[in-house]
Amino acid sequence: MFLDDRKRRILRAIIDDYIDTAEPIGSRTIARKHELGLSSATIRNEMADLEEMGYLAQPHTSAGRIPSDKGYRLYVDNLMGIRELTLEEIESIKEAMEVRINELGQLIRQASVILSRITKYTSMAITPQMKKSILRTVQVVPIESSKALVIVVTNAGIVRNCMMKIPEKAEPQDLVRVSNILSEKLCGCTIEQINQQTIKDVEHEIGISKELLLPVLDGVSECIGQIDNPEVYLEGTTNIFNYPEFRDIMKAKGFLNVLDEKDVLYKLLNSHLENDSRINVQIGTENELDEIKDCSLVTTTYRIGDIVIGSMGVIGPTRMEYPKVISSMNYIRNQINRQLDRIVGQITDDS
Amino acid sequence: MFLDDRKRRILRAIIDDYIDTAEPIGSRTIARKHELGLSSATIRNEMADLEEMGYLAQPHTSAGRIPSDKGYRLYVDNLMGIRELTLEEIESIKEAMEVRINELGQLIRQASVILSRITKYTSMAITPQMKKSILRTVQVVPIESSKALVIVVTNAGIVRNCMMKIPEKAEPQDLVRVSNILSEKLCGCTIEQINQQTIKDVEHEIGISKELLLPVLDGVSECIGQIDNPEVYLEGTTNIFNYPEFRDIMKAKGFLNVLDEKDVLYKLLNSHLENDSRINVQIGTENELDEIKDCSLVTTTYRIGDIVIGSMGVIGPTRMEYPKVISSMNYIRNQINRQLDRIVGQITDDS
DNA sequence: ATTAGCACTCGCTGAACAAGAGTGCTAACA
DNA sequence: TGTTAGCACTCTTGTTCAGCGAGTGCTAAT
Numbered sequence: 001m002f003l004d005d006r007k008r009r010i011l012r013a014i015i016d017d018y019i020d021t022a023e024p025i026g027s028r029t030i031a032r033k034h035e036l037g038l039s040s041a042t043i044r045n046e047m048a049d050l051e052e053m054g055y056l057a058q059p060h061t062s063a064g065r066i067p068s069d070k071g072y073r074l075y076v077d078n079l080m081g082i083r084e085l086t087l088e089e090i091e092s093i094k095e096a097m098e099v100r101i102n103e104l105g106q107l108i109r110q111a112s113v114i115l116s117r118i119t120k121y122t123s124m125a126i127t128p129q130m131k132k133s134i135l136r137t138v139q140v141v142p143i144e145s146s147k148a149l150v151i152v153v154t155n156a157g158i159v160r161n162c163m164m165k166i167p168e169k170a171e172p173q174d175l176v177r178v179s180n181i182l183s184e185k186l187c188g189c190t191i192e193q194i195n196q197q198t199i200k201d202v203e204h205e206i207g208i209s210k211e212l213l214l215p216v217l218d219g220v221s222e223c224i225g226q227i228d229n230p231e232v233y234l235e236g237t238t239n240i241f242n243y244p245e246f247r248d249i250m251k252a253k254g255f256l257n258v259l260d261e262k263d264v265l266y267k268l269l270n271s272h273l274e275n276d277s278r279i280n281v282q283i284g285t286e287n288e289l290d291e292i293k294d295c296s297l298v299t300t301t302y303r304i305g306d307i308v309i310g311s312m313g314v315i316g317p318t319r320m321e322y323p324k325v326i327s328s329m330n331y332i333r334n335q336i337n338r339q340l341d342r343i344v345g346q347i348t349d350d351s
Numbered sequence: 352m353f354l355d356d357r358k359r360r361i362l363r364a365i366i367d368d369y370i371d372t373a374e375p376i377g378s379r380t381i382a383r384k385h386e387l388g389l390s391s392a393t394i395r396n397e398m399a400d401l402e403e404m405g406y407l408a409q410p411h412t413s414a415g416r417i418p419s420d421k422g423y424r425l426y427v428d429n430l431m432g433i434r435e436l437t438l439e440e441i442e443s444i445k446e447a448m449e450v451r452i453n454e455l456g457q458l459i460r461q462a463s464v465i466l467s468r469i470t471k472y473t474s475m476a477i478t479p480q481m482k483k484s485i486l487r488t489v490q491v492v493p494i495e496s497s498k499a500l501v502i503v504v505t506n507a508g509i510v511r512n513c514m515m516k517i518p519e520k521a522e523p524q525d526l527v528r529v530s531n532i533l534s535e536k537l538c539g540c541t542i543e544q545i546n547q548q549t550i551k552d553v554e555h556e557i558g559i560s561k562e563l564l565l566p567v568l569d570g571v572s573e574c575i576g577q578i579d580n581p582e583v584y585l586e587g588t589t590n591i592f593n594y595p596e597f598r599d600i601m602k603a604k605g606f607l608n609v610l611d612e613k614d615v616l617y618k619l620l621n622s623h624l625e626n627d628s629r630i631n632v633q634i635g636t637e638n639e640l641d642e643i644k645d646c647s648l649v650t651t652t653y654r655i656g657d658i659v660i661g662s663m664g665v666i667g668p669t670r671m672e673y674p675k676v677i678s679s680m681n682y683i684r685n686q687i688n689r690q691l692d693r694i695v696g697q698i699t700d701d702s
Numbered sequence: 703a704t705t706a707g708c709a710c711t712c713g714c715t716g717a718a719c720a721a722g723a724g725t726g727c728t729a730a731c732a
Numbered sequence: 733t734g735t736t737a738g739c740a741c742t743c744t745t746g747t748t749c750a751g752c753g754a755g756t757g758c759t760a761a762t
Contacts, residue, residue: 024723041726041737042734042736048725048726060742060744061724061726061741063743136495137494139492139494143504149510151500153494153500157514159512161512163508163510238604238607238608241604249592249598249603256588256592260588260589377754378756390705392757411713412711413710413712413756414713
C-alpha cells in the first residue's frame with residue numbers, strides 16, 4: 001500500500017488534532033474540522049489503511065484512532081509544520097536569558113527554567129562538561145597562618161577553590177614558588193588529562209617539602225574533581241499533571257520516580273551528547289529506558305565555540321507539541337550559546 | 352467533661368492505629384487489638400465523648416473515627432511514645448553523614464536526602480544563613496594581566512570568589528595594598544553589617560585609584576551577595592505517592608506545586624528559625640499556608656556553636672509517624688551540628 | 703458503671719441499562 | 733472506479749438501584 005499525499009494529509013490532521021485534544025479522533029471529526037473535501041466514509045477507509053500500515057492504532061473497536069509511535073515518527077520527520085514562536089514567547093525567553101549571569105551553572109539552570117515554562121513540559125539540563133576545558137591558573141593564597149586557599153581557573157572561566165591546612169612554618173614565598181611550579185606543570189592541560197597520575201608525577205618532580213606540597217596537591221585534585229562533577233537540573237516536574245496521560249496516579253508516580261534519579265537523567269542527556277548540533281527526538285518505545293516508553297524526549301546540545309559541552313532536554317507524553325518544543329528549544333539553545341561565548345570571551349579574552 | 356486516663360489511652364490507641372492504617376477506626380477494632388479490658392460498647396461511649404471534646408471526627412455517621420488536628424496535637428504533646436531508631440537506621444544515617452563533606456551546602460543537602468529516606472516523607476532544608484557570620488579575609492589575587500579574583504572568607508569557612516576586570520596597569524603590590532586596606536576595614540564585621548553603604552564608605556576613605564578600587568569593591572559586594580543567597584533543598588517528593596491521602600491527583604498536584612516554589616519553602620522553614628533548638632511540629636490547620644492545611648510540618652534548626660544558622664523540615668500528611676520523624680530528625684540534627692563544628696573548627700581553628 | 707443486643711445509617715460494589723460515539727460494510731452514485 | 737450515504741454493530745461511559753458490611757447510638761440488662 002502506498003502512502004500517497006492524501007493519506008499524509010489525513011494522518012497529519014489526525015495527529016494535529018490528537019495532540020490538541022488527547023481524545024481518539026474519529027473520521028467525522030476530521031471531515032468536519034479540516035477542509036479536505038472528503039466525506040467521513042472516505043476518511044474512514046483511509047484511516048483503516050493507515051492503521052494497517054502501522055501509523056495509527058485503535059484503543060478499542062468502536063473508538064477513534066490515535067497515532068502510533070511510528071505515526072509520530074513520520075509526523076516529526078516529514079509531516080508537521082513549523083511553529084514560529086510568538087512575540088511574547090520570544091520576549092519572555094530573552095528577558096529570562098539576558099540577565100547577566102556569570103556562573104555557567106546558573107545560566108544553564110535558568111535556561112532549563114524558561115524551557116519548561118515555555119513548553120509546559122518537564123525540562124532538564126546538565127551543567128557544562130568541562131573535561132575538555134583547559135587549566136589556566138593555579139594559585140595558592142595564604143589565608144591564615146596555617147591555612148591556604150588553592151585556586152584553580154580554567155579557560156572557560158570556571159573558578160574553583162579549596163581550603164587546605166598547611167604547615168605553620170610555610171613562608172609566603174614558598175607558596176608563590178609552589179604556585180609557579182604547579183602553573184608551569186599543569187597549565188595548558190585539559191581537565192581530563194590532569195588525573196591522579198599527573199598529580200603524582202608533579203609530586204615526585206619537585207623539590208619542595210612534602211609537608212607543604214601534599215596538601216596543596218590534594219587541594220588541586222579536589223578542585224579538579226569539583227570541575228568535573230556534573231549537576232543535573234530539573235524543572236517543571238508538576239507540569240505533567242496537566243496532561244491526561246498522567247491522570248493515573250501510578251503513571252505519574254513512575255514518571256516522577258525516574259526523574260528523581262539524577263544519574264538516570266544524566267545518562268539520558270549524556271547519551272545524545274556526541275550527536276551533532278541538531279535537535280534530537282526520541283519517541284515512545286525508541287527510548288531505551290522502559291519507564292519512559294510512553295514519553296517523548298527532545299534533546300539538544302549547547303557549546304562553547306565548536307566544542308559541545310552539555311545538553312538539555314524536554315520530556316513529556318508522546319502526544320507532545322513537537323513543533324513548539326522544537327522551535328523553543330532551538331531558540332533557547334542559541335541564546336545559551338551566545339551567552340556562553342560572551343562569558344568565556346569576557347573572562348579569558350582570547351581575542 | 353474530663354479527659355481522664357482511660358480516655359487518653361483510648362485516644363492514643365486510635366491515633367496509633369489510624370497512623371498505621373489510614374482507615375477510620377471503629378470501636379470494635381480498638382477493643383480487639385489493644386488490651387484495654389473494655390468492651391466495644393464502652394469504647395464507643397468514650398469515643399463519642401472524645402468526639403464531642405474535639406479530639407476525634409467522623410467522616411460520616413456510620414464510619415469509624417479519625418483524629419482531628421486537636422487530637423494530633425494532644426498526641427504529639429502528651430500521648431505518643433518515643434520511638435527509638437533501629438540500629439539499621441542509625442547505621443544508615445551515620446554512613447550517609449560521616450563522609451567528609453567540606454562544603455556546608457553539600458552537608459545540608461546530604462542531611463536532607465537521608466532525612467527523607469529514613470522518614471519516607473518529603474524533606475527540605477535551607478542552607479546556612481550566614482548573615483551573622485564574620486568576615487575573616489578579603490584578598491585580591493591577580494589571575495591575568497587584566498583580571499583579578501576577589502576572594503572573601505568568613506569565620507564559618509565559607510569561601511566565595513568573583514572574577515573582576517581590573518586596569519591593565521595595576522601592579523601586584525597595588526592589589527596587595529587594596530587587599531590589606533579592605534581587610535582592615537571589613538574584617539570582623541558580620542555579613543549583614545557589610546551592606547552597600549559600608550562598601551561606599553570604604554570607597555571614599557581610601558586613597559587608591561578608583562579604576563582599581565571600584566571593580567574590587569564590586570567583587571566584594573558580589574561575594575557578600577552570594578554568601579547571603581540561600582539555597583533550598585527538597586528531597587523525597589515522590590514519597591507522597593505512597594500515602595492514600597494523596598491518591599487524588601489534584602491533591603498530589605497541589606502539594607507538589609507548593610513544594611515547587613522555592614521561596615514558599617524558604618518562608619516555611621525560615622518562620623521557625625528564631626525558635627529554640629527544640630523540634631517544632633505544625634499540625635494541619637496550624638499551618639499558615641492554606642495549601643498545606645492537611646499536612647503536618649516538623650521542623651528544627653541546626654547551628655554552629657550557639658548561633659542558629661539554618662533549619663530543616665519534614666512535611667507529610669497529618670497522619671504522620673510523629674515519633675519516628677521526631678527521633679530521626681533529632682538524631683540527624685545532632686549529626687549536622689557535630690559536622691558543622693568539625694568543619695568550622697578545621698577551617699578557623701578558633702581554639 | 704459496664705455490656706449485650708438491636709435497629710439504623712451510610713458508603714461501597716456490582717449489575718443492569720440507556721446513551722453516545724465511532725466503526726465496518728454494503729449498496730448506490732458520479 | 734473512486735466516493736459517499738446509510739445502517740447494523742461494538743464498545744465505553746454514566747446512571748440508577750439493590751444488597752452488603754462496617755459502624756454507630758440507644759436501651760435495657762447485669
